[in-house]
Amino acid sequence: MKTTLCRIAGTPLTKVVDFGRQPLGNGFLEPHQFSGEYFFPMEVGFSEDSMMFQLIEQPDPEKMFHDHYAFYSSTSNYMARHFKEFADQVLRSGYLVKDDPFIVELGCNDGIMLKNFASQNLRHLGIEPSLNVAREANKHGVRTCSEFFTEQLAESIVAEHGQADAFLAANVMCHIPDISGVVRGIKKLLKPTGVVMFEDPYLGEVVAKTSYDQIYDEHVFLFSALSIRYLFALHEMELIDVQPQTTHGGSMRYVLAHRGAYPVGDSVVRLVAGEQEQGLDRLATFESFRVSVEESRTKLVSLLRDLKARGKKVAGYGATSKSTTILNYCGIGPDLIAYISDTTPIKQGKCTPGMHIPVVPYQTFKEDPPDYAVLFAWNHAEEIMAKERDFMAAGGKWIVHVPEVRVL
Ligand code: SAH
Ligand code: TMP
Numbered sequence: 001m002k003t004t005l006c007r008i009a010g011t012p013l014t015k016v017v018d019f020g021r022q023p024l025g026n027g028f029l030e031p032h033q034f035s036g037e038y039f040f041p042m043e044v045g046f047s048e049d050s051m052m053f054q055l056i057e058q059p060d061p062e063k064m065f066h067d068h069y070a071f072y073s074s075t076s077n078y079m080a081r082h083f084k085e086f087a088d089q090v091l092r093s094g095y096l097v098k099d100d101p102f103i104v105e106l107g108c109n110d111g112i113m114l115k116n117f118a119s120q121n122l123r124h125l126g127i128e129p130s131l132n133v134a135r136e137a138n139k140h141g142v143r144t145c146s147e148f149f150t151e152q153l154a155e156s157i158v159a160e161h162g163q164a165d166a167f168l169a170a171n172v173m174c175h176i177p178d179i180s181g182v183v184r185g186i187k188k189l190l191k192p193t194g195v196v197m198f199e200d201p202y203l204g205e206v207v208a209k210t211s212y213d214q215i216y217d218e219h220v221f222l223f224s225a226l227s228i229r230y231l232f233a234l235h236e237m238e239l240i241d242v243q244p245q246t247t248h249g250g251s252m253r254y255v256l257a258h259r260g261a262y263p264v265g266d267s268v269v270r271l272v273a274g275e276q277e278q279g280l281d282r283l284a285t286f287e288s289f290r291v292s293v294e295e296s297r298t299k300l301v302s303l304l305r306d307l308k309a310r311g312k313k314v315a316g317y318g319a320t321s322k323s324t325t326i327l328n329y330c331g332i333g334p335d336l337i338a339y340i341s342d343t344t345p346i347k348q349g350k351c352t353p354g355m356h357i358p359v360v361p362y363q364t365f366k367e368d369p370p371d372y373a374v375l376f377a378w379n380h381a382e383e384i385m386a387k388e389r390d391f392m393a394a395g396g397k398w399i400v401h402v403p404e405v406r407v408l
Helices: 031-036 077-092 131-139 151-161 179-189 203-209 225-233 266-278 283-309 321-330 362-367 378-387 389-393
Strands: 014-022 040-046 053-055 102-106 123-127 164-170 190-201 237-245 251-258 314-317 372-375 397-400
Touching: 014 283, 014 321, 040 283, 077 164, 077 190, 077 378, 123 151, 151 179, 164 179, 179 190, 179 225, 179 237, 190 203, 190 237, 203 266, 203 283, 225 237, 225 251, 225 266, 237 266, 283 314, 283 321, 283 397, 372 378, 378 389, 378 397
Parallel strands: 102 123, 102 164, 164 190, 314 372, 372 397
Antiparallel strands: 014 040, 040 053, 190 251, 237 251
């Protein structure tokens, strides 16, 4: 689905970065599938009207989310702890009615967050169109509905279960091109006193760290408080709180409610002022971002070529969907990176989208460690560094590309 107009404001978009031909970020594949591999032109646009940073073209959702979706949330223990804390915050927040609250989560994946409500016998529903991960959630006692969330689905949920006290989402709102339809659905689904709490990778961090790998097919938007406030205001809803998160390399949790239901917190006023100072409302900021992205590519490629010339063995750590953007944008293939180790069984034995680097089980990294490992899962750096002390003790080095390309 291609648009030349802002998906929120309906006015023309300005192209800011061109990442060239890209495959699906999670489209891990076997050699017999190479010839039919899907690619799309990945360009990013910005609208000074809505202040929304967005993909100009996005593959159809059914191509990305299906019954063999490769991303299982619970592969990270750190994220499991993070979502337990998120659930605890919702439970403590005072926003839930005491008597039989109803919690809805969009994109609940394998139940990583909702299982914390299910275990307390609280009424809940996870909306999860990718059947394989939804089934995993069911195993944890999480009730799911395997459909894409739309205004119509919101109406049928209300008819069956009543309105919700809390509408939660993590790393999914930014995936949905018809975000206005989602907000219309939320507006209907939410009780007058209900709240929306969702988090996504934060545009301010992406710009500050040149973490351009947050841009891939699934992430049709990168949000800021400015763009979220604008979007929800069109539907008489208000941003009442914002809470920065360290997850996924720097995310933002947004709390929203029906207009006038709760006071707007100082956190919103402060963040909006900071974003204006950072220039997240202006095209010029994204033109400098493009220059930083190009510089990052030049540095990474020359570092890898230099290591190859010196006969060093380089592997990747974490076959993240983010790495698909880096590999394809920089043209890095198996000649520069021998393999990528990943703990997710569904990715192992396959090749990375587009550049076709073999994805191997973690065991290979342990048994046949490289001299240098590119930390594609840099957002999990803390957890990984703690786990890989042996690699470093044996002289292994990390390559990271954020906030700048360097060897650790
Ligand atoms: N919340 C989890 C999963 C994020 S991945 C976490 O933070 O780890 C995004 C998930 O959203 C995928 O499981 C995908 O299947 C689901 N998804 C994508 N589009 C959706 C839509 N329109 N409605 C509901 N879920 C959707
Ligand atoms: P994410 O960045 O989208 O969360 O994906 C992280 C990927 O990295 C996922 O495929 C699992 C993998 N991974 C490892 O291989 N080892 C690890 O220790 C961690 C935390 C993740």
